[in-house]
Amino acid sequence: MEGGQEQTREENADLDEEEQDFTFSRNYFLSKEHASGKKSTATRKLSDITLVDEQKLREAVAEITPKHEKEIKSLLRRYKDSYQQWFFQLRCGFNLLFYGFGSKKLLLEDFCNTSMVDNGVIVINGYLQSINVKQVAVAIAEVFWNQIKNNRKSRSKKSKSFDSEPIEDILSFLDREHCDDDNFVCVIIHNIDGPGLRNSDSQQYLARIASCSHVCIIASVDHVNAPLLWNKKMVRKQFNWCWYHVPTFEAYKVEGIFFPLILAGGVAAQSAKTALIVLQSLTPNAQSVFKIIVEHQLAYPKEEGMPRSKLYNSCRERFLVSSQMTMNSHLTEFKDHELVKTRKHSEGQDCFYVPLNTEALEKLLLEVG
Template sequence: MSQNESHAAQIEEEEFEFSRNYFLSKELGSSAKKSTRKLADLDLVDEQELREAAANLEPTHEKEVKALITSYKDSYAEWTFALRGGFGLLMYGFGSKKVLIEDFASSLTEYSVLVINGYLQSVNLKQVMITLAELLWDQLKLHKKTSMGTISKSHQPFNTQSMDDLLVFLDSPPVQDNDSVVCVVIHNIDGPALRDSETQEYLARIAACSHIRIVASIDHVNAPLLWDKKMVHTQFNWYWCHVPTFAPYKVEGMFHPLILAHGGSGQSVKTASIVLQSLTPNAQSVFKVLAEHQLAHPDEEGMPINALYTICRERFLVSSQATLNSHLTEFKDHELVKTRRDSDGQDCLFIPIMKDALEKIVQEIGQ
């Protein structure tokens, strides 16, 4: 065998050995005992303890952040001009924009201002529209008093029970060159209470009204996906303002669970109890019916809506399907109840809370 043939044979043998070791390692790796540890096994701290620790952190770059927010005052005249031109202001950029927007709103002396905190877990949109209509009606009466020397004694020219009637009033044509306008400030228009399609459609219709101007902020990276082309360019008519403040989300963060906090049953009971306390006694009783069914039938996918309605109707907790639906909407908005399909393809309601936590909640409702 020549020297070249010997060298080639040695290389071939080394490659074979490498391949053999590779497949052996894969075989051993697949047969090895896998870890049984789960993410839920992590010993996370209690949320209250974590919030206290976060509150004690020393703030950094306070002077720089304050100077940056102050520097945006130079843009107030431009923003006001955009509002007068019928645009809606959309503030985006890293950092809380709450202080900046409210300071700008305070400079709008010619407008009445209504503030909506979209970072809260629930916002009553109908009440918002009623308040807007009342603010506009007060402005119109004031204008009439100034121009005619008397205050109209007529009743409010809108029906507070009809959303469409409220929108018609907000979009009414100006009277005698009256440019009465109400400015709506919406902190986090992409917040959890506002990001569903129906709410966004109503907000867009409000923004398109002749007597309304919108100043809003967004923080979620996918916030623009909430709107279609008509909403962006015609109804909201956004004037985009890049205003990074690098300010901490102190207020906004108070209403969201911390990702490093323990999500055990104690925390679930505490969170659910707080939400249920804000609901009506009938709503609490409806939730209790659903919880008791889930505890009594742990192997089922959930409780069919028609079954829940039958029981609640028999116990005089609801008078109609519409009443039950309003309670369920409240539960879903607060993530107390979710929907999933059973093996028969039927939509069922279930409570995404562990059994021990759910038992404690039922006991609290019964007290």
């Protein structure tokens, strides 16, 4: 019993020392602020950021005159000399992954139109957010089935639909031995690292599709962290990539249409972007505290906001703050940046809320992650 009391006293003493250290540090920097006449906190606010209308910005971008067109065409002609090597590697069981600055859409499609005329080709636009991996597998299976049917002597078989079949059965069909092993389907995936394919499940299924004996993959990546999508097994045994650095310096005209511009957007998108710009200037802990407020607001949209006591308890449970003083410093920063506002609960308690609509909050939550 006495040992437990001594341990409690030690814990309380540690907390007191932590409070004192924090108070000392805060007072030191506050005194420096007053002495210099400058504020140490960032001065950017939501109201200070003005975004352009998206349509006007796209029109302005379209009017920009392309440069170095001759050099770009010459570069693409040089890549054509590698078509035969690329095709040979595909037939040896490798898959091709292209990276480098510039859109690789025209290059990959020209390669397939030139070298894959005798094989089925499917183009997957990974830069679209509505991509469905099951639909990709179904499309590949249907093209492969038609190849088998057309190469057989009896061509009376009807087209087969794979829509109702589980994806596991489709993968088994693509990987099993068939009467003519020369049949295979070439799948072009523009931006295999696109936003609609970045989740773990999609990449796992794509890796399994790539490992099927009757499928070859030609893909492009543009995100600097794209290799983090795959583990060693996926890279070496399933995708079995041959990596090629092919900077084309081509504009991302087609891919860019489906991405909202950073400096433009509708009301909800614009609000989410401006809030995100401000949030990126804050510490990771502050961002996590802000995320708690947003999650509560989405879960309880009819409430006045998140009560102070509830916010503090949630932050303590996630080890984001060690005291009320720490939480208050985060809240002060939120208010200074106009990210969070306060209103009174019916019982008189302060409640914190983000002055954005539901759509903007959902977009912001996805970006903050």
